[in-house]
Amino acid sequence: MNDPKRFIERAAEFLKQQREMYGDFSVKLDTDSETRNPQIKEPATGFISKPTDNKQSDKAQAKAENVTEKKSTAERIQDCATLEELMELCKEAEELKTDLDGTNLVFGVGNPSADLMIVGEAPGYNEDQQGEPFVGQAGQLLDKIMGAINFKRSEIYIANILKHRPPDNRDPKPEERQRSLPYLLRQIELIDPKLILCVGRISATTLLDKETSLGNLRNTFHEFHGRELIVTYHPAALLYNQKYKRPTWEDVQLLRKRYDELGGKP
Ligand code: URA
Ligand code: URA
Numbered sequence: 001m002n003d004p005k006r007f008i009e010r011a012a013e014f015l016k017q018q019r020e021m022y023g024d025f026s027v028k029l030d031t032d033s034e035t036r037n038p039q040i041k042e043p044a045t046g047f048i049s050k051p052t053d054n055k056q057s058d059k060a061q062a063k064a065e066n067v068t069e070k071k072s073t074a075e076r077i078q079d080c081a082t083l084e085e086l087m088e089l090c091k092e093a094e095e096l097k098t099d100l101d102g103t104n105l106v107f108g109v110g111n112p113s114a115d116l117m118i119v120g121e122a123p124g125y126n127e128d129q130q131g132e133p134f135v136g137q138a139g140q141l142l143d144k145i146m147g148a149i150n151f152k153r154s155e156i157y158i159a160n161i162l163k164h165r166p167p168d169n170r171d172p173k174p175e176e177r178q179r180s181l182p183y184l185l186r187q188i189e190l191i192d193p194k195l196i197l198c199v200g201r202i203s204a205t206t207l208l209d210k211e212t213s214l215g216n217l218r219n220t221f222h223e224f225h226g227r228e229l230i231v232t233y234h235p236a237a238l239l240y241n242q243k244y245k246r247p248t249w250e251d252v253q254l255l256r257k258r259y260d261e262l263g264g265k266p
Helices: 004-022 032-036 054-079 083-092 125-130 137-148 174-191 201-208 235-240 242-261
Strands: 116-120 157-160 195-199 221-224 227-232
Touching (some): 054 083, 116 137, 116 174, 116 201, 174 201, 201 227, 235 242
Parallel strands (some): 116 157, 116 195
Antiparallel strands (some): 221 227
């Protein structure tokens, strides 16, 4: 049975029928259950593991509901047909929040059908205040870098791995990144960019699912869900380390060249 929802519906239906027939509640997992009720063939075993008392059936019920709930988060994400719908879902999503109270959603900004998408790490103070990614000092430098390869901010789309600010600007935790990822992946699908630029190690290692240094990931194109992804240093790193400027410049020139080869617009 490959549709879990359907399986649960049928299991629930089965339990209901059993309850109606035998009262509340004992299902014997013996072979003659089939002779007593030949129409009901599955899915008796496995789902009801023991002759049940009420507690046991409550547990089974809770388990069934839990499975449905988990499935439905993924389904609700997948059901979003537009960025607006996804943003509404993100607004309600407790799992996107960090342990810093009262933060604003920083969903993403820019051209909704951009051929280039930039993915950073997480909002900082200014981004949280304005609800927009990369608006602080690092953001201004990012705009300059993109300007140097002839991209206007409005032509591309910018988002982060996390959609809420972590406390004290600490690195996003692995579990926070994993909780955010399904939302970001849907966002990428909806924008459907030809190229993704990850800025910084957190962004790159999260999307590529590979724990390694930024130096090992930059200067090349990676395959990512049928798209191409390139990695470079985080603009915040450039603010403090001059030595990252040249390699970043090389990476973004590579990016621009590939963008044009792929027929990126505008
Ligand atoms: N740094 C990031 O990674 N993202 C932002 O939005 C701002 C700073
Ligand atoms: N090292 C990293 O891991 N990331 C940066 O953005 C810069 C240096």
